[in-house]
Amino acid sequence: MSCNSCSSDINSVPKGCKSNGSCGTGDCDKLSVFDWLSNMALPTGQDPVNIVEVRFKNGRKHFFRNQDNLQISIGDIIAVEGNPGHDIGTVSLVGELIKxxxxxxxxxMDSEEIKKIYRKATQRDIDIWQAARDKEYETQYKGREILGRLGLKMKLSDVEYQGDGNKATFYYTADDRVDFRQLIRDLASAFSIRIEMKQxxxxxxxxRLGGVGSCGRELCCSTWLTDLRKVNTTAARYQQLSLNPQKLAGQCGKLKCCLNYELDTYLDALKAFPKQEVILRTEKGNASFVKMDIFKGLFWYTYIENRSKWFKLTLEQVQEIIDLNKNGEKAISLEEYEADLVEETVADFENVVGQDSLTRFDAPKRNKRNKNKRRKKQAVGQNKPNPNQNKQKTRQPNQNPNQKKQGPGFKKPNPNQKNKPINPQQKTEGTGTVNQPNKKPNRNKKRRPPRKSADNKTNE
Structure with missing residues (x-):
């Protein structure tokens, strides 16, 4: 099976992930088999199997007999018997797993269909094989042009050349029977090779072509799935899936093969479930089945006369109602059964590590420079004298600047004196304040310049 990094080019040749042998699958070939008996020796007196498995283009595999007992291992390129001539392939499996x-x-094992191996491929054989593979895409393009000219209702999906370049196999799909005798003549005259059509x-x-499924991985049929079993819509019904052909169909247009993977698990779980056609008879009326959750054991029923609301029941409650109906009794209303259903609160994820919120970057950042400029403008506006004021309030010279504004033990402030900001070092308790005489003033603080009166004299 190929890894996630593998992909095929236009000629269906795996590009590879450049892991240099560290890939967990062993190689980048399609439908590869892991030989888990490779490091085990055969029992004494037992001869090794003289049949090997050879892989060709797009996962096509055949078995060949090693009559000359050649030293062949997985990955070797060999020349095998063709029809006619010879073909070139890659050894995909040897050993006891062949059986x-x-x-x-x-x-x-003694089948006559098993052909023989000629030799290990030489450099000349590999060069001819690569040259033939390079012509496949152009041959497919010209073959589709001939199909369009003849007006045949068939789709040419792939072309595969034989290793010696003397034969080409055209793979096609068609809904009805097609008479392609004239097509073979035109293809043979266009390419001067032997033509074989295979539906x-x-x-x-x-x-053969490969692709990526809706799950985001390569298609199962092109990577590891060898037996393509029939898939029915009943598999989707058993798994409570909506019969939407756009979601259930794969790249081939048929139902997805993965619908059969978990079907046995669903069938085992449904053995203890009642049939969906059973009608529940209650005092309020008859109820019919709507849907269910198989692994949670929950059912949803609704009244036949009033289908506006669905009622959630457990498997035990449904079986209890069915038993009462078999005895000729009617159960209580579905509202009472749903009220008895106690849902267990599941502990949700708690942020105990102190991760930041995922939306912390959604709010736009505010520029600190603009914020500081705004503060400076506000401070300048507050210090600006009011032009509408007739008289400038001045501080009396006998006024103590350290005198407090509030409290019963202080002098009454002069109404003409300007209010000073409250010292943050003072603690307010009720209506009075408490001084901290031991606290030294901050001498590093920038002092404000004295104000000038109306006669341009500085107040002392």
Missing amino acids: VQMKKKGVA VGLRQEAA
Whole structure:
């Protein structure tokens, strides 16, 4: 199975993740098999299996017999028997797991369909093979042009050249039977090679071409899934899924293969559940099934005469009502059953570590410079003398600047004296204040310059 970093180019060749052998899957090939018996020795007296599995383009695999007992390992490029000529492929599996794979695909060990291995591919064989692979995309493009000229109702999905370059297989999909005899003549005259037409289904087409599913991963059929089983809409009904073809269909246009993955788990859970066609008879009226949560064991029923509200019941409550109906009795109303249902409060996540809020960057930042300028303008406006004031309030020379404004033990302030700001070092208690004589004044504080009176004389 390929990793997440693997992807295929336009010629369906895996690009690879450049992990240099550290990939957990072992390689970047499609439908690869992990040989977990590679480090185990055979019992004494037992001969190794002389059949190997060879992979071709887009995960196409076949079994070949090693009659000459060549030293072949996984990843070797070999030349095998073709029809006609020879083909070039990559060894994908050797050893005892071959028996399991052949049993899975229904191939006997002594089958005549198993062809033989010629040799390990030489550099000349690899060069011819790569040159033939480079012509596949252009051949597919020209083949579609010929299809459009002939007006055949078929889709040419892929083209695969044989290793020796003397034969090309055209894979196509069609809904109805197609007469492509004239098409073969035109293709053979256009490319001067032997043509073979092979029809595949929509699922096989998606497996060959590959792609990304709605889950964000590569398609299962092109990475690890080998047996494409039939998927029915009943699998979606058992899992309480909405029958929306846009959500249930995969890249091939058929129902997704992953609908069968958890179907057995749902079927086991539904064994203890009552049938959905059962009608609940209560004192207030008959109720019908709406929906259910299988793993939480919750049901939603509604009255047949009034479907405006749904009532949530547990599996035990539904079974109790069904037992009462079997005995010819009617149960109490669904409102009382729902009132008896006590929901357990689940502890939600608490921010005990002190993480910041996710919306802390949503509010725009305020410029500190503009804020300081605004404060300075306000301070200048407060210190500015009022031009409408006729007389300037002056401080009497015998007034003590340290004298407090409030409190019963102080002199009455002069009404003509200007109010001074309250010293923050004083503590207010009721209507009086308490001085702190031991507290030294801050001499570093910038003093305000004395004000000038109307006759431009400085007040002392």
